[in-house]
Amino acid sequence: MTATTVDTNAADHDDHDHGPTKGIGRWLFSTNHKDIGTMYLIFSLLMFFIGGSMAMVIRSELAVPGLQFVHPEFFNSMTTMHALIMVFGAVMPAFVGLANWMIPLMIGAPDMALPRMNNWSFWILPIAFGILLSTLLMPGGAPAGGWTMYPPLVLQTGDAFPFLIFSVHLMGLSSIMGAINVIVTIINMRAPDMTLLKMPMFVWTWLITAYLLIAVMPVLAGAVTMLLTDQFFGTSFFLAAGGGDPVMFQHIFWFFGHPEVYIMILPAFGVVSEIIPTFARKKLFGHDSMVYAASCIAFLSFIVWAHHMFTVGMPLTGQLFFMFATMLIAVPTGVKIFNWIATMWRGSMTFETPMLFSLAFVFLFTIGGFSGLMLAIQPADVQYHDTYFVVAHFHYVLVPGSVFAIMAGAYYWLPKWTGHMYNEKIGKLHFWTSTIFVNLTFFPMHFLGLAGMPRRIPDYSTQFTDFNTIASVGAIGFGLSQLIFVWVLLTAKKGETATDRVWEGSHGLEWTVPSPAPWHTFTTPPKARIANESFE
Amino acid sequence: MDELERKQRIRRTTLIFVAVALAFYIGFIMMGVVRS
Numbered sequence: 001m002t003a004t005t006v007d008t009n010a011a012d013h014d015d016h017d018h019g020p021t022k023g024i025g026r027w028l029f030s031t032n033h034k035d036i037g038t039m040y041l042i043f044s045l046l047m048f049f050i051g052g053s054m055a056m057v058i059r060s061e062l063a064v065p066g067l068q069f070v071h072p073e074f075f076n077s078m079t080t081m082h083a084l085i086m087v088f089g090a091v092m093p094a095f096v097g098l099a100n101w102m103i104p105l106m107i108g109a110p111d112m113a114l115p116r117m118n119n120w121s122f123w124i125l126p127i128a129f130g131i132l133l134s135t136l137l138m139p140g141g142a143p144a145g146g147w148t149m150y151p152p153l154v155l156q157t158g159d160a161f162p163f164l165i166f167s168v169h170l171m172g173l174s175s176i177m178g179a180i181n182v183i184v185t186i187i188n189m190r191a192p193d194m195t196l197l198k199m200p201m202f203v204w205t206w207l208i209t210a211y212l213l214i215a216v217m218p219v220l221a222g223a224v225t226m227l228l229t230d231q232f233f234g235t236s237f238f239l240a241a242g243g244g245d246p247v248m249f250q251h252i253f254w255f256f257g258h259p260e261v262y263i264m265i266l267p268a269f270g271v272v273s274e275i276i277p278t279f280a281r282k283k284l285f286g287h288d289s290m291v292y293a294a295s296c297i298a299f300l301s302f303i304v305w306a307h308h309m310f311t312v313g314m315p316l317t318g319q320l321f322f323m324f325a326t327m328l329i330a331v332p333t334g335v336k337i338f339n340w341i342a343t344m345w346r347g348s349m350t351f352e353t354p355m356l357f358s359l360a361f362v363f364l365f366t367i368g369g370f371s372g373l374m375l376a377i378q379p380a381d382v383q384y385h386d387t388y389f390v391v392a393h394f395h396y397v398l399v400p401g402s403v404f405a406i407m408a409g410a411y412y413w414l415p416k417w418t419g420h421m422y423n424e425k426i427g428k429l430h431f432w433t434s435t436i437f438v439n440l441t442f443f444p445m446h447f448l449g450l451a452g453m454p455r456r457i458p459d460y461s462t463q464f465t466d467f468n469t470i471a472s473v474g475a476i477g478f479g480l481s482q483l484i485f486v487w488v489l490l491t492a493k494k495g496e497t498a499t500d501r502v503w504e505g506s507h508g509l510e511w512t513v514p515s516p517a518p519w520h521t522f523t524t525p526p527k528a529r530i531a532n533e534s535f536e
Numbered sequence: 537m538d539e540l541e542r543k544q545r546i547r548r549t550t551l552i553f554v555a556v557a558l559a560f561y562i563g564f565i566m567m568g569v570v571r572s
Contacts, residue, residue: 113546113550114546114550176557179553180550180553180554180557183549183553184546184549184550184553187545187549188542188545188546188549189542214553214556214557214560215556215560216560217557218557218558218559218560218561218564219560219561219564221561222560222561222562222563222564222565222568223564225561225565226565226568235572236572237568237569237571237572238572242572243572244572245571245572248568248571248572252564252567252568255564
């Protein structure tokens with residue numbers, strides 16, 4: 001029960017369609033989910049390149065031992081800003097963009113339930129990141145205390161501090177508004193025949209993600225509000241000298257931070273769960289178990305936060321609880337990996353670019369999952385903590401994990417957005433260069449971490465040189481590879497005309513509307529029926 | 537479900553989740569107040 005199709009073409013409903021307004025007003029005041037989705041995706045791509053250029057600074061500095069290009073303080077700013085921009089500016093907005101474009105199309109809704117709030121959700125983001133990036137020019141430099149903003153270190157930030165706090169508040173506000181919109185849309189705007197368990201996996205994973213967002217983004221906002229009052233209003237929430245507890249910040253931050261990891265990966269699971277059945281030409285194996293597994297992961301994400309801070313010195317019972325709870329996550333995650341493989345088993349598989357990115361996702365995300373399991377083992381984590389092993393782990397989860405899923409989704413739905421097929425050869429070139437270079441970048445970091453190289457340092461002992469040089473070459477290669485994707489986008493409208501269905505094995509409401517999808521779709525609810533009949 | 541009812545449901549769901557978000561925000565700050 002993965003999806004539904006309609007008997008009537010949605011374009012029939014568009015006879016009273018009015019087109020978009022002309023000029024910049026179309027984008028500034030847009031309440032159209034497709035326009036807002038496009039803006040989110042373009043914004044996230046821009047942030048991906050800005051955050052990526054900071055990664056290039058980091059890797060250039062680390063290519064050989066010694067201080068080459070930047071001052072250590074600026075290096076710390078680069079690691080901090082790179083993380084904030086990639087997490088809040090690139091990965092999250094990319095998934096919100098995909099959600100904006102695809103959720104209404106997948107559930108047969110004419111738009112998001114709260115279109116004006118949708119506009120606000122987006123336009124807050126450029127303001128937030130404009131403020132954050134402006135701190136690079138401020139006295140004292142940009143924030144350099146790490147994206148985790150631990151006190152008391154973060155309180156040493158110069159003039160940038162209040163701007164950091166304000167921009168994090170704005171990012172949180174945007175995410176919460178977006179999440180409310182997703183939930184309200186899915187609950188109230190589905191096609192009449194689409195019961196919850198008939199919803200496509202992408203919609204399901206986004207519904208769960210939106211619940212996570214509403215629960216944890218206010219927690220981050222609360223934490224940074226307390227930082228602000230500690231700095232400027234004489235409170236001592238986290239200041240030991242005033243009776244506060246700096247470790248409490250870490251607890252609060254990671255109560256947000258761990259679900260945040262799943263906020264960035266659950267929609268990726270959804271994208272991959274749409275793509276693999278299409279190119280395996282089979283229905284998704286165990287749709288309902290995938291839903292339960294995703295819900296289970298979301299629940300567990302709230303009770304594992306302290307595995308990020310095993311070294312602060314917590315009671316043995318606490319260490320054991322967080323260790324075993326973390327290991328439990330492997331069970332529902334294993335269900336998902338099994339189901340993707342079972343979907344492909346004996347399928348009539350073809351390997352177009354979206355499928356290649358999805359396959360790489362399954363394989364490489366699993367590597368990140370396994371290293372996560374290693375980090376969950378408390379006695380071992382004492383050794384791994386704050387080393388490059390951790391950097392390797394979370395980059396495997398986030399780059400060939402989340403970013404590859406975003407790429408897969410972009411290639412998968414691009415013909416539906418533009419009405420034209422992208423250049424498959426160039427797409428595959430993008431895939432292969434990205435896959436080779438991403439491994440070249442991040443795999444050696446496992447060895448660096450195991451050998452004891454600490455993270456967040458601009459210089460290192462000479463025994464770490466070889467793997468660092470390899471990682472730096474890989475990073476520059478990966479960065480350049482992404483320019484191929486820009487080329488694909490720039491030439492996206494030059495390919496052959498796409499059909500409504502686009503892919504032979506695709507199914508679901510989004511493939512019943514014309515390509516490119518008209519500005520207004522499903523202005524009257526579609527008559528839906530269960531679609532997986534075509535596979536039976 | 538007619539259009540009016542849908543709008544009411546949308547409004548109700550929105551208010552519930554705004555309240556939940558505010559509760560988490562204020563709740564965690566209050567936890568900080570109690571602990572410090």
